[in-house]
Amino acid sequence: MTLNNSLASRLAGWGLLVALGLNLRPILSSISPLLGEIRQATGLGFQSSALLTSLPVVCMGLVALVGIRVEAQLGERRGIALGLMMILLACLARWLLDQAPALLITALFGGAGVALVQALVPGMIKRQFHHRVPLAMGVYSASLMGGGGLAALLSPLVASHFQHWQAGLGIWLLPALGALLLWAWLPLGAAKRHQPTAPFQGLRNRRAWLLALYFGLVNCGYMSMVAWLPAYYQQLGWEVLPSGSLLAFMTIFQVCAALLMPALAQRGIDRRPLLTISLLAQTVGYLGLWLAPLQQPHLWVALIGFGLGACFALSLLLTLDHRRDPREAGQLAAFVQGVGFLINAVSPWMTGWLRELTGSFTSAWLVLTFSVLAMLVVTRVFSPATYRSLAVPG
Template sequence: MTFNSSFVSKLAGWGLLVVLGLNLRPILSSISPLLGEIRQATGLSFQSSALLTSLPVVCMGLVALVGVRVEARLGERRGIALGLMMILLACLARWLMGQGSALLATALLGGAGVALIQALVPAMIKREFQQRVPVAMGVYSASLMAGGGLAALLSPLVASHFQQWQAGLGIWLLPALAAWLLWVFLPLGAARSSKVMPTFKGLRNRRAWLLALYFGLVNCGYMSLVAWLPAYYQQLGWGVLPSGSLLAFMTIFQVIAALLMPVLAQRGIDRRPLLGIALLAQTVGYLGLLLAPLELTHLWVALCGFGLGACFALSLLLTLDHHRDPRQAGQLAAFVQGIGFLINAVSPWMTGWLRELTGHFTSAWWVLTVTAVAMLMVTRVFSPATYRTAAVAG
């Protein structure tokens, strides 16, 4: 009986991790395939439209930076429950309202909900999956990316079925509601702790800043591609559904990488070889989009997806490696995500600005290519021998 209860508890833990991840990207990726209709209906410019992707990411960054206080005040259970409710309400508002200002407001609301969850999950993974941290991080990352891909694929289909683009954005209240109900009745997180946490000293630690900048730059291509890849191919003559399906195709390889690479990482402690492979895949993918976008299109998109999926999971894992204590590791991960997502928020806005300035996306893909190459060179700094000496005091 004890064995069965333990097995059910572990199964519920993995299942909740998947459900949480699935709800963290539809608020972003449902926008891109419907961007043409949204702009036509609301009159938003390219730069203003980019805010629909950038604002949630800004929220992710700002809320993550106060993640320690959030945990102290709310605890994981209430914090994650609140985050899911905010996502649900944002999606409901998108279905009911069609003004540009309302969409921007829901981007803030939904982004804050996503941020709450993302700030609390890494420490939970470090504590609840102590012997399987790389695998758990892979499952969480893969679920997160799968949710983004499903939203990119299904949102235009739902909008077409209801003959209303708002429905394609609002339908994602249903998985948010399901996740909220599961979380309330089967909470994985610990209750609020009365233990006083020491002040986080990451602001004065160079390794914390390096990890944060690295996380932001190796992952910034995801936000640009989610926001603009369909628009890029629509400019090249593709239709709404085929261009939107490219994001879903990219997600397949993100999920594969997010699952496979952390499993491989479980075998050792040096993350640099796998991060090098991931950044090389990104570089080749961006160059393909630049130099031969209509030839081997799916290969370039697959390489981008594989590289981005691996980088997200591995860069978070690299951060958690710097502390054995789950709460201290969670503090560092919150800081890294906070700064990193603020960097990510600039990426889709910059891409939209360059598109409006030049009339095409070529310059933006060049920026992403150079960034990936630069981070490939920075990767060599993260030797496991430096983890403890450079560890950030919690």
């Protein structure tokens, strides 16, 4: 009986991890395939439309930066439950309301909910899955990206079925409700009570800032892809459903990379070789979108998806490597995600601005290429010797 209970507890932990991850991207990726209809109905321009993606990411950054205080005030259980409830309510409002201001408000509100969950999960992973942190990070990252891909694929289908774009955005209240009920019914083991500690000194920590900058720039392409990839191919003559399915196709490779690369990382302590492969894949993909978008679109999108999926999981894993204590690792991860997501938030806005300025998305792909190449150089800094022998202050 004890063995069965132990197995059930482990399965519940993995199931909850997947359920949480699935709810963290639909509020972003459900917008993109329906953007043409949304713009036509609300009168939003390219730059203002980009706010529907940028605002949630800004919230992710700001809330993550205060994630330590959130944990202290609410606790892990209530914090994650509140985040899921906010996502649910944002999706419900999107189904009921069709004005541009309402969409922007739900982007902020839902983004804050995503941020609450996202800020608390890495510390939970470090504690709950302490013997399988790379694998757990891979499962979490894969489910997170899988949720984004499902939203890109299914939102236009749901909108077509109900004959209104609002349904395509609002339908994602259902998985949020499911995750909330599952979280209440089968919670992971609660974090132990800690004595009050000094606040995380991220502003005084060069390595923490470097990790944050790195996390932001190696992952910022995802926000641009989610916001503008379908619009880019619609501009090139594709229809709504094929362009949305292209984003879902990208997600398949994100999920594969998010599972495969951390599993490979389990075998060693140096993350640089796998990060290098991941960044090179992104580079080739962006160059393909820039130079030959119609020749091999699925190849370019697959490479970008693989690179982004691997970079998200590996850069978070690299961050967690810097601290042994789960709570301190969670604090560092919250800081890194906070600054990183604020950097990410600029990406879709910049892409929309360049599109309005030049009439094309190609200049944005070139900017992303140079950003990834710069981070390829920075990757060399993260030798395990620099963080296994030197504790990052917390």
